[in-house]
Amino acid sequence: MSFGYQVLGFGSGSSGPGEDPIAFDYLMVAGGGGSPSNNQSGGGGGGGMRNSFPGGTKITLDAMENTITVGAGGVGPDGRGPVSEAGADGCNPTGITSTGGGGGGKSAAVTGYGGQPGGNGGGGGIQAGGGGSGNTPPVAPPQGSGNGGNAAGYPCNPAWGSGGGGGFAGPGGNGGPNASGNGGSGGSNSITGGSVTYSGGGGGAAQNGQNGSGGSGGGGPGPSTDGQANTGGGAGGNYNSSGNTGGSGVVVMRCPTSSAPIITVTNATTTTSGCCTIYKFTSTGTLTF
Secondary structure, eight states, rough: OOOOOOOOEEEEEOOOOOOOOOEEEEEOOOOOBBBBBTTTTOOOOOOOOOETTTOOOOOOEEEEEEEEOOOOOOOOSSSSSSSSOBBBOOTTSOEEOOOOOOOOOOSSSSOOOOOOSSSSOOOOTTTTTOOOOOOSOOOOOSSOOOOOOOTTTTTTTSSSBBBOOOBBTTTOOOOTTOOOOOOOOOOOEETTTOOOEOOOOOOOBBBSSSOOOOOOOOOOOOOSSOOTTTTTTTOOOSSSSSOOOOOOOOOEEEEGGGGGGGGGEEEEEEETTEEEEEEEEEEEEEEEO
């Protein structure tokens, strides 16, 4: 299997002019898992989500150029591979890592094509396998609570329903007779000043029955739907179509507005909420002070 290991987080560059370090609240959502092509594949898992807001431990960045790269969603293959790609991982200099969502499992009349593990697990493909596990590798607090759903009849009965991908707030649904599992629900966070939901699982795909719905937080419904960009949502499963792509991730940084005059950013949207300034990165950029 193949993985897209782009960085979602922070890297250090040249030293700054000697300003004191700044403590930031943060939100890091890794890329959602993709879904493979062909018959009744499982939904991709939502990307791992880690944050300090509200009430968690902030990260402290030194005065220098900090490169912020947003991780991509996993891409479904053309049908030759057994599973889709996982979403891209993320990390920063403080050692925090957020893991991409697991890819959905491909349809096959043999075992071994189940959903992949990840921040949240991918759903199992029909006649194929079980869902992947969430919060893998394990961290505390969990970066996701959603295991992928099992395919209907797993491990031996040829039924029609694939599993939904897991979401941050819950597991993907299991497939059933003539129905596929729904994607697991994502989790909400208000670091940007208003509540936004991220990291939803993708719904599974069915051949002759009901397709699974996408989980709140950007999960794509089955069949054949990408995860929503910059939410870390998993892709919906497929039926007789090309693979689909998980939603890209996002990085949000928040600090007191009193620190903002010495901070410059590229490729970020800057807003304020109360006494705080918020930098939202949906593509690669820099934060320098």
